[in-house]
Amino acid sequence: MLIKTVIILMLILIIGSLFSALTFLYKDQGKGERTAKALTFRISLSLLLFILLMLGYYFGLIPEKGI
Known part of the structure; x- marks a missing residue:
């Protein structure tokens, strides 16, 4: 049960980081470093999830048989 929670939490964090990169890209209009940092974090x-x-x-x- 713990492994399921960890996997779901990691997936939520990955999707959140992706959307934050999209927000930074829109706000900075491609001129800032925040987008690259958010994508690197993702x-x-x-x-880490794969490992x-x-x-x-x-x-x-x-x-x-799977989770």
Whole structure:
């Protein structure tokens, strides 16, 4: 149950970061660094989620049949 919560929380954070980058892009009109930082944060979260999924499968927290 904990792994499901972590996965959903990470996905919400990834989507939130994506929308914040869109907001920064609109407000700064492509001239600021905030968009790049938000997208870098999103990529970092995506990689972290991927690593957590792989570790969860390896240690048996995620069964072979899925969550």
